[in-house]
Amino acid sequence: MTSKRIMDIEVLRAIAVLGVLFHHLQGSLFTDPVPLLEQIHGWAQPWWGVDLFFAISGFVIARSLIPTLQGCTTRQEYWQETRNFWLRRAFRLLPSAWLWLALMLLACVFLNRSGAFGTLAANLQATLAGVLQYANFRFADSFFHYEYGSSFVYWSLALEEQFYLLFPLLILLFRRNLVWALLALVAVQILTVRTPLLMVVRTDALALGVLLAMWSVQPSYQRWQPTFLRRPWAGISALIAIGLLLSFMATDRFTFASYRIGSIAVLSAVLVWIASYNRDYLMPAGTVQRLLAWVGSRSYGIYLIHIPAYQLVRELIFRLQNAGLPSPAGHPIVTLLLAFGLIVLLSELNYRFIEMPMRNRGAALVKRLGTSRTAVPSSGATSC
Template sequence: MKVYRPEIDGLRAISVIAVILYHAEFTIAGHTLLQGGYIGVDVFFVISGFLISQILLTEIEATGRVDFLKFYTRRARRILPALFAVVFATMPFAYYLLLPSELLDYANSIGSSLLFGSNIYFYFTAAQYGEPDTLLKPFLHTWSLSVEEQFYIGFPLLLLITRRYLKSRFLPCVLLMAALSFVFCVLTVRYDQQQAFYSPLTRAWELLAGTLLAYYEVRRGRARPRPLLAAVGLVLVLGSLILFRKDTVHPGLFTVIPVIGTCLVLAFASHKHAVGRLLASRPAALTGIVSYSLYLWHYPVFAFARLTSLDFDNGDKLVAVAATAVIAVVSFVVIEKPIRYTRRNRAFWISLGTSVATIMAAVVSAITMAGFPHRLDQVYPSIARTNEDRLESTFLGLNNSIQAGKPVIFIIGDSYARNWSVALKNYIDTDRYEVVALSYLNCMAEIKDDSVKAPSRASIYDKYCIPFEKYINDKSLLSRTKAIFLASHRPFEYTVNPFRFELLSWMKSHSDDAKIFVFGNYFQLDRSHTCLGLMFRTKSDASTCMRLASYPAANQPVEQMPFFPSGLAFNYIDIIKLHCGYDKRGCLTSSGGVPFMTDWGHLTAEFLITLLGDILEKRADDLRGSGLLDFLVLPQAMQAGRTASSQPNGGLTSFASPSP
C-alpha cells in the first residue's frame, strides 16, 4: 500500500519556489536573487522519475503487466485539466496584448504542448531559455512538462520490453540508458546548449536517477532513514540553487550535484528527523501539494505582467508572485483536485475531448490567420508593413548577381547587417562597385589556416552562415575589396561575436587596402519590451518608444569600450550624432508609416533608407573627409515621411592603426 510522504511535497515546494523566484528576477543592490533557481526543474525531474517508476514497478511486480488505460487516465487527470484552464484563461490576454508574431508563437507553443512536444518546438524556434525575450513567452515553461510526458510514454514501454524480452535485465538496461544519456548531455552541452537544455535524451538521466532509486525501494524496501545523508542531500540541493549562476554550464557535469542531493533526500529523509520534519511541515507540504498549479500559472502571469508594465520592478514582481499564489490555490481547489479524484470517467473524457477540440480550433485559427495582423492597423498600417516586409526580404538575394572584375564593397555584421545592407545598397554607387552583403548571425566564425570557418549554431541559421563562409573566403572578391562596412549590435561592447574586428583585420590584409567603416547604433529599448509591442499596447506611434529608449554607453568614448580595436585603422560613423546630435526631440521615429524599429534595437529597412538619406543630404561635408562618399551617392531629393530635422554636431571619427 502506498504511503504518503509529506517530505516529498516539501521538496517540491523548495523546487517550485526556486523556479518562481528565478523567473521573477528580484534584484537587490543590482544583484539578481537566486540565479540558480532553474535547478528546481531538475529536482522535479528526479522526483517525477522516482514516483512514476515506483507506481509502475510496483504494479508490474504485483500483476506482471501495466494497465496502460488506468495509468494514462491518472496522468491525464493530473496534468491536463489545470493546463487547459491556463490555456483558456490566457487566450483573451494573448489576443489583446501579443503582436501577431507573438500570438503565432503562443498558438504554436500551445499546440505543441498538447502534442507533448513543446520542448522540441522551443528548441527549433531558437528560444534561448533565460534570455529576456523568452520571459515574454507565456508557455515556454511547458517544455519541462513535455519532457516528463515523453518519459511517461517511453518508460512503460521500456519496462514491458525488458520484462518480456530481457528477463531480469531491467536494472542493467536502465543503468546503461542513464549513462548514455548523461554522456550525451555532457558532450552536447559543449556545442549546442539549447539542444542539451530541451532534449529528452539529455534529460533522461535525471528522470532515470529517480527510477533507479524507485527500483531499489520496490525490490528491497525503503532504506533506513539516515538523517545525516538526508541533510547532505538537502544542502546539495539548496547549495546548487544558491551558488549556480546563469552562466553555469547546464545541464552538465555540475547538474549531478542537485540530482544526487535529490536522491539522497528521497532515499533517507523521514518526517521523524530534522530534515524530514522541516520538509514535511504544514506550510512546506501544502505548497508542494499545489506546486503543479503554481508552476503552471506563474510563467504566463509573469509574462503578461511584464508586457503591461513599462518597468517591472520588485514591487510589480511581488504583486505577480502574490497573484500567482492566489490563482494557483483557486485553480487547485476548483479544478485540479476535484477532477483528479472524480469517478465520473465518462464526463471527464467528454469534457477533455471538448476542451482539446476547442483549443485546437483556436490554435489553428490563429496560425491560419497569421496571428490576426489586422489588429496592428491602428498603429502600423498594413501597406507600410507590406513595404517593410518586401524590403527586408531582399537581403538574402543581394549577392545573386556578383560581376567579376568590379571593385567590391563588403557589408558584414550580425543580425543588424541585414537591414543595414538593404539600406546601404540603396546609396552605394553600384555602377562602380559590386556589393557583397553578409551576416554572421549565429555562425561560429573562426580564422584558421588563412581561411574562415563559420558553421551555424543551428540549421535555421544555415541561410546566413553558408553564404558567409563562401564569400568571405573568396580571395578574388577580397583582393578587389575597396571598402568594408561593419553593422553590428554595440560593436565595441557586445560580448557575442567578439571575432568581428579580427575578421575585419583579416579581410583588410587580403584586400586592396580597403577602408573600414564601423556604423554606430541608434536609440534602443531594453530587451524586456519591443517598440511595436509598446505601440500596440498603448495605441500610440513610435514616439512612445523614443521617449523610453536610450543610447548604449552614450557618455563613454568608444576607445574606452572593451572591444575597441586599438590596432585597426577605421572610421566610426556615429549616426545619432550626425542625424540629431543625441537630442531626441529632433530624431526621426518613423518613415512612411514604418516605426524606426519594431523590436528592441534593430532599425527597420525603410527607416534606415530615410535616415541615411537625411544624413547624406545634410552632412555631406562632414562625411567627405572620411572617404565614405567615395563609395556612396547623394540622394537626389529628400525622402517623404520625414518627421524631424538634424543638427550639425559632428559624428564621424577616424581611428588610425599605430605606426610600426
C-alpha cells in the same frame, strides 16, 4: 507499495517550484535589470528545480506503477493497468495545462497592450506544441533563434508526459533488465555534452528517481537509511548545503560545465532518497513544514500559472503608467508581493476547482472501468 503522501517530498516540490519562480523573475516579471537579482544569479541559479521535479516524478510514479505492472499475470491485465495509469495521468495533468494554455492565448489577444504576452503567431504555435506534447522540441528549436511564446515552461511538462507514455512500454520491453537499462541511460547522459536538443530530452534525473523507487523495496535500502539526519538541524543543514551546491553548479562559475546536468541529477536524486524514508529528515514537523507542504501540493498549478501571472502584473503596471495612476513600477518588492499574491490566489482556485475535481473524475472513471470488467453473471445466468 503505499501511496501515502510523504511530507519531505512535498517540501522538495515546494523548493523546486520556488526555485523556478525565482529564476524566472528577471525577464518574465522584471524586464529592466534588477541589480540585486543580477548579483544573486551570478553566484546562484535555482533553475535546477526542474531536475528536482524530474527526480521526484520518477520516484513517485515508479514506486506505485512498477509493482502494479510486475504483478500482472496476463498481457491483457498489463495493458488494462497501463491504460488506467495513462487515464489517471491525463485527468491529473491535462485539464489544468490546457486551461492555462487557453487563458494565455486569450490574454495575448485581449490583455496585451504592453506586449508582455508576446505575439499572437508565436503563442498560437506554442499552444499547439503544448497541447500535442512536443513543446520540448519546439523549445530546443527556438532557443536563442525565435520567440517561443508565453508557455515556454511547458517544455518540461511535455518531457514528463512523454516519459509517462513510454515508461510502461519500457517496463514491458526490459522486464528484469530494467535496472541495467536505466543505469545505461543515466551513464550515457552523464558522459555526453548537452546540446539544446539533449537538454530538453534529459531523462537522467527521471531514471535515477525510478531506480530509487526500485531500490526502496530491497533490504539494503533500509540499511542505508541516513539516521544521522535525525539530529537537530542536521537534516535542514543538509538540505541547505545541497541546495546551495546545486545553485552554484547551475551557474557559469561551475567549471565542469560538461557534467553540470548529470551532477545536478545525481544531487537531486540524493535529496529524493533522503525524503523517501518518510521520516521528516529534511524538514521537521511544524509550521514551516506545513507551509511548504501547501506550496508543494499546489506546485503543479504554481508552475503553470507563474509566467502568465508575471506577465499580467507587467500589463497592469503598463496600463497604470499610461493612465497616469500610481503603479508598482520602480518598486520591486511591491511588484513581487503583487505577483506572488496573484500566484497564490490563482493556484488555490486551480487546485480546488480544476486539479482535484478532475483528478477525482479520472479515479472514478478508472474504478468504473475496473468494475465493468470484473462484473460476473448472476447466479441464474448460464455462461457461454
